[in-house]
Every structure is written in structure tokens, then in C-alpha cells.
Amino acid sequence: MKKFGKGSSSKDKKKAPKEAPVPQTWEEYMEEGVLLEEKGERYATGDKARRFYEKAGDMYNKACQLNPEDSDCLYNFGRVLYILVDFTHDPCQKLALLNASIERFRNALIYDSENPDALFNLGQALQTHAEVIQDHDEDDEDDEHDHSHGDHDHDHGNPEERAAEELQEAISLFETCYTIQQRDLYTAVQESREADAEDEKKPKELVEQELQELSSSAGVLIDTLISASQALTSLAFLVDTRELSQEHYRDAAEKLDIALGVANDGALWPAPEDESASNGKGKGRQDDDAEPLESDEILPASKPVSTFREAESQSDVVSQQEKICEIHLQYSNLLSSQTDRNFQDTGKISEGLYEQSLKHLNVVLRHHPRQVEALCDKGDLLGSWAQGLATFEQGSISLDGIEQWDSKSVLNLGTSDVIAAEPAADAKDGKTDRASRIWQLFASATRAFLSALEVEPQNTSILEKLGDIHWSRSLLTSPVALKNRPMLLNNASVYYRFAWESCKDGAAENVDEEQRLEILLSWAQVLRAIPGKEEEVLRVLKQWQRLGGSKEMLAEMLEGNSGDILQEDFVEFALKKFTKGL
Incomplete structure (x- = not known):
């Protein structure tokens, strides 16, 4: 019988694994970098993946030192640096990684100017850099040392101007990349047709392989x-x-029109798929686009547990359906952005843009009913639509003339911004009054986020969104909203608590300190609206303070923008509590 203890027989002892030889040559550094990258890809996210990518970057860096003019090495190094951007929340670290990545991509193009991968990734890095600098402007010292991308210096101008310059360069890079890729695809199609003409009895396996190569290029x-x-x-x-x-919006739509044409070209894909996915520009079935009214009853929030399971495809074959869905997602994002810009320019909004955007999302959800990105986009879209309608007094206003509450601030709905209107007892001609329509849209947005939560029950952002939307619905003054207000407030509190529990230790991915602070303040605001929760409000505010919240932050909220959800009266209340030492 085997004994448990410190001792062991020679048979039980395992030989220590031999240490891998340390790379010495350029080829060995490159091979090791590729292996480490593949390990990072297997982990996908988390600290282990980050460490593998960092080690891969170190290998490529050493390879570049041995051969600084190799385009592939510079490209690989730049790509790993760009991947590492997703592993940090700190804006300065993001910008440092982006700047380093941009520099490597630019250098790679010096030695291989028509490398489509380098062109594409440089465009992506510039686009991401533009997004970051709009959110986090840097001081002059950081600008002086970190913001010059080779010969392209973006030190001057405000963040929006610098972002616009980088976006224009990115667009030019994508255009060049597209020209090269289009030429290569056309050449491949011609060669395939010529080969088919010469060999009418080509083996089936070879035909499938050629189609897979064409679909990959497409x-x-x-x-x-x-x-x-x-x-x-x-x-x-x-x-x-x-x-x-x-003009830019039209150009953006034209790009998607071309992409949809490529995606619908049956000659480029291994097998025909469900044609409903490629139905024009997202014209779905009528029952998909309709959003039925929800009953007056609000179900209580419960602990989110995923019951959804979906087999993951192990195939590397590019899917025609997936590409079509990606195109429709961008169609929807484009229309949503256009709605925001139209309001900014005119103070008015057409519901037609919302309807078109919703149709594109429903195309995606018909094929992937549990795609989290599409579900969350749908929730945001419907919530924004509802808040737009909720800011106007009841009356007869044409759809093209509705003045909209700031649609960029999702679910920004305050007590002074809602209408006091009763739902129609009987809808005539299938129509509902505005109060009922607002309730309908908010209810549909809630269902979209709940569906997303079924797939990712620990997703902090979805939990926070559900807290936001229940809070916003609780502020409506229609009879159905007033009837359900206690349940709506309780649900909002529960979802904010779940959101806090999912990220309070700082371990949750893609959740930074700013979002955690926001969750706590939103939770305290809801608790303050519930009778008998005074002690819990103070407890949550103290937690917010321990996390880094301060009187100065609250004062800044009052002077500027308190955010999408937080109300001015609550911020004033919290500031008074902090001034008095809680």
C-alpha cells in the first residue's frame, strides 16, 4: 500500500524538464515570439494571456535589434503591442503602447509599402489612438515625448482636431489596403476560373480548398x-x-454597400447560406421589427445564472453569414451615430433612423439570437429612442419634427424631463399614445439586456445597464410606471448590487476604477429613492469614498456634467453628506 508522506521511491520521482534553449539568432527569436503569441491566443484574456504577449513582444524586440529592417519582424512586434492595449485601463499606458505600435507599423511599411496587413493594422491603431485621445487629453510633456508618430506629428490642436487628423490618415490607409486586397482577390478569381476551364474534372477537395481561399480573401x-x-x-x-x-456618413454607408455585395457574391463562398441574412440592407420580417407591448407587471430581479449554451465552431473557414452580420452591426452603428449628429446639428430627430438601425440589428439577431454585442446595441438603441420621446409634452408632433433628448447620453432621464401622460385605454388603428410607446420601448430595451445577461451573467456592464434602465423607467410618471415604481426601484438596486459584486475586487476584466465609482454612486442614488434605506445609502457612499471618491469629484459633477444617470439633486445631497463628514 502506498504511503503518504515526504518520502518517495525512485519510481515516483519525475525528471526535471529540460530548460528550453535560450534563443540566440534572429530566426530563433522570431520562432519563439510566434510560439508565445499562440499561447497568448489560447488564453485569450487575463493575466496569463497578457504575460505571454509581453514575452512575445520581448522576443520580437530582440529580433528587431538583430535585424531592424525586417518588415515581418516589425509588423509582428507592432501587432503584439497593439494587442496589449486591451489589457490595460490606464489611458497613459494605452497611449504609450499605441504610439509604440504605430511606430513599428510605420517602419514595417518603409521596407514593404504594400503589405496589406501592416496597412490595415496601422489604420486600426490610429483609429484606436483617436478614440483614446478624445477621452483623455494628456499634458504637454506627454505630448512632446509620446505623440509624434514618425513624420506625422499630432502635438498641436485640441483632442478633437488631432483625432480627426488620425482618422483621416486611417481612412487613407484603409483605402490603399482595399485597393491591394481587391486587386489580389480579382487575380485569384481569374486564376480560379482559368483553372476550371482547363480542368473540368477538378477533384472536389481541390475545388473546396480554392473556395475557402477565396472566402478568406473576401x-x-x-x-x-x-x-x-x-x-x-x-x-x-x-x-x-x-x-x-x-458626406462622410454617405461614404461610410457606401463602404458597407460594397462589403455587402462581396458578402453576397456566391462565387466567393464555399456554400450558399440562408438568403434571409443578406436581404438588402437589413429588411427583416415584420414580426422581427415589431416590439410588442410588455405587460404592466415587472418581474423581480434575480441572481443572474447562465442557462445558455452554444457549441463553439473549431473551423477556421471564414463564414459568409458571420461577415454579413458584422456588416449589419456597422450599418446600425452608423445610423445611431447619424441620429446623434442630426440632433446636435438641428435639435430634431427622425424616428426613421431608429427604425432603420433596429432592422439591421434584427438581421443579426435572427441568425444569432444570443449575440451579446447585438443585444446590448439593441438595448442601447431602444433606450435612447425611449428617452428621446420621453422629453416632450404629449401632443401631435410629426415624426420628422420630434425634438430629441440628447441621444448620445443613453438613458439620461430625469424627473424634470419626463411627461405626465396616461397610457391610452384603447389603442385605435393599432397605434399607441406616446406614453405607452415610451413604456414599450423601455420594456423592449430591458428584454434585450436581460437576454444578453443570460449569456454573460457576470458581465458588469450589462448588470449596470439593467440598473440604469430600471432607474430610468422608475422616473416615468404614467400610471403604469407609477404602479410598478417600487419594483422598478428595487430591481435597479439589485442590479447595481450585482454589478458591484462582480467588479468590487478590481479583478473583473474591462472594468476600470471610473466605472466602479459610477456604479456605486448610481446604486446610492436608487437606494435614496427607496423609503427606509438611509443607512444603506451612507454605507454605499462610504464605500465610494474608500474607492477614491471625493468632494472635489462631486463638485466637478455639479459644475459640469453629472453623467448619464446621476441627477443633480442627488449629487447635491451626496456633496452635503461629505461636507458634513457623512
């Missing part, structure tokens, strides 16, 4: 067009004039 071409559309959409929101903005 897939990267579509990725480039989608990225160009994203950059144009971002630029359209930044430019000064409405005319130029609308």
Missing part, C-alpha cells in the same frame, strides 16, 4: 471596408459642418 476585404466605414463614421461626428458630416 473576408479580409470585408474587414477593411467595415473598418473604413467605422473611421468615416467617427470622423463624421467630429467635423464642423453638417454638409461635410453627411
